[in-house]
Amino acid sequence: xxxxxxxxxxxxxxxxxxxxxxxxxxxxxxxxxxxxxxxxxxxxxxxxxxxxxxxxxxxxxxxxxxxxxxxxxxxxxxxxxxxxxxxxxxxxxxxxxxxxxxxxxxxxxxxxxxxxxxxxxxxxxxxxxxxxxxxxxxxxxxxxxxxxxxxxxxxxxxxxxxxxxxxxxxxxxxxxxxxxxxxxxxxxxxxxxxxxxxxxxxxxxxxxxxxxxxxxxxxxxxxxxxxxxxxxxxxxxxxxxxxxxxxxxxxxxxxxxxxxxxxxxxxxxxxxxxxxxxxxxxxxxxxxxxxxxxxxxxxxxxxxxxxxxxxxxxxxxxxxxxxxxxxxxxxxxxxxxxxxxxxxxxxxxxxxxxxxxxxxxxxxxxxxxxxxxxxxxxxxxxxxxxxxxxxxxxxxxxxxxxxxxxxxxxxxxxxxxxxxxxxxxxxxxxxxxxxxxxxxxxxxxx
Numbered sequence: 001x002x003x004x005x006x007x008x009x010x011x012x013x014x015x016x017x018x019x020x021x022x023x024x025x026x027x028x029x030x031x032x033x034x035x036x037x038x039x040x041x042x043x044x045x046x047x048x049x050x051x052x053x054x055x056x057x058x059x060x061x062x063x064x065x066x067x068x069x070x071x072x073x074x075x076x077x078x079x080x081x082x083x084x085x086x087x088x089x090x091x092x093x094x095x096x097x098x099x100x101x102x103x104x105x106x107x108x109x110x111x112x113x114x115x116x117x118x119x120x121x122x123x124x125x126x127x128x129x130x131x132x133x134x135x136x137x138x139x140x141x142x143x144x145x146x147x148x149x150x151x152x153x154x155x156x157x158x159x160x161x162x163x164x165x166x167x168x169x170x171x172x173x174x175x176x177x178x179x180x181x182x183x184x185x186x187x188x189x190x191x192x193x194x195x196x197x198x199x200x201x202x203x204x205x206x207x208x209x210x211x212x213x214x215x216x217x218x219x220x221x222x223x224x225x226x227x228x229x230x231x232x233x234x235x236x237x238x239x240x241x242x243x244x245x246x247x248x249x250x251x252x253x254x255x256x257x258x259x260x261x262x263x264x265x266x267x268x269x270x271x272x273x274x275x276x277x278x279x280x281x282x283x284x285x286x287x288x289x290x291x292x293x294x295x296x297x298x299x300x301x302x303x304x305x306x307x308x309x310x311x312x313x314x315x316x317x318x319x320x321x322x323x324x325x326x327x328x329x330x331x332x333x334x335x336x337x338x339x340x341x342x343x344x345x346x347x348x349x350x351x352x353x354x355x356x357x358x359x360x361x362x363x364x365x366x367x368x369x370x371x372x373x374x375x376x377x378x379x380x381x382x383x384x385x386x387x388x389x390x391x392x393x394x395x396x397x398x399x400x401x402x403x404x405x406x407x408x409x410x411x412x413x414x415x416x417x418x419x420x421x422x423x424x425x426x427x428x429x430x431x432x433x434x435x436x437x438x439x440x441x442x443x444x445x446x
């Protein structure tokens with residue numbers, strides 16, 4: 001059901017050579033880019049009419065308007081299962097606790113007497129959030145995108161999610177209910193690349209946004225790449241992934257269930273176990289069979305994901321070697337199920353989020369740990385972070401110098417400007433002290 005990669009015996013290679021040995025899904029955003037280009041341009045030129053046409057073409061629904069009526073949001077919340085509502089409210093509460101601590105305050109550094117630099121943090125003015133609506137419904141993603149934006153102080157926020165034929169062309173009611181709980185009243189029944197284009201260009205119904213965040217399929221990722229530079233994005237999210245670093249102390253039942261839990265997202269989802277214990281590997285392989293047979297989404301997601309080239313059990317000589325492997329892999333979600341798991345986790349350099357020990361599974365982080373589940377995929381954890389309040393803030397430096405403070409450093413500024421062959425830069429300094437002639441006299445007298 002899942003392949004093995006045996007890296008025992010020989011010294012592990014370095015850098016990209018090690019990464020090339022590890023499993024990864026095929027996810028060619030570049031190829032998808034050309035296919036989304038005409039969609040993005042159609043939305044640019046035809047606005048809401050293009051969005052309505054694409055809803056009929058891709059989602060099988062005929063819309064009169066893409067804006068979701070306020071009453072539909074209220075109705076969705078009213079009809080929401082009380083247990084689901086309670087769970088969403090608790091998820092929101094915990095996410096707010098964590099993300100509120102990420103807020104930034106202005107800080108002034110007194111560089112010299114009379115010279116200071118202040119860094120202030122300004123939220124993005126308007127954000128477009130995307131909630132997928134394909135194989136599954138993700139109200140949790142609404143929470144994970146909206147809460148950090150709200151805690152950052154974003155003033156204007158809109159959400160798009162694909163129209164659903166079975167719900168009369170509206171997004172899934174649980175998505176709408178989550179929006180209502182979060183106070184998001186601007187919601188659009190728009191999916192895929194066209195949703196990103198709507199936020200990037202704006203249409204008759206929707207004002208343009210400065211930034212778009214939220215997970216989606218390859219078409220959403222391609223549209224984000226298409227508009228990079230025009231709008232800010234969180235990331236080009238690829239297929240979801242879990243890596244588990246485990247030794248002989250791990251419970252194979254837990255390990256197998258966690259691999260399956262990630263595999264049920266998508267046939268391209270990656271499930272990777274890295275272990276120095278052959279008995280554990282064999283026990284996990286054995287445990288996968290009955291657990292897979294007992295769950296849902298077997299043939300359309302779980303089995304293709306576990307059988308795919310992106311999933312494997314990687315055998316290593318020890319935990320040290322396992323750490324090198326998981327750092328090279330840079331997993332979106334990394335579980336540490338080893339002896340002294342906290343100490344091992346502290347040595348990890350590359351991961352979107354780390355889950356320590358047997359009682360912190362990825363499923364907890366998906367919904368109710370308080371952490372964010374919008375995380376870097378495809379190895380991007382080696383250079384990128386997950387979504388946070390910081391994602392929605394811009395740091396602006398404010399430079400405040402008196403005449404004396406500038407005079408004290410002016411000769412250094414002029415020297416560096418001339419070293420870079422940018423004499424006008426230096427002249428801008430000299431002009432403040434009487435021009436080039438007086439500047440030369442000043443230097444002679446110093």
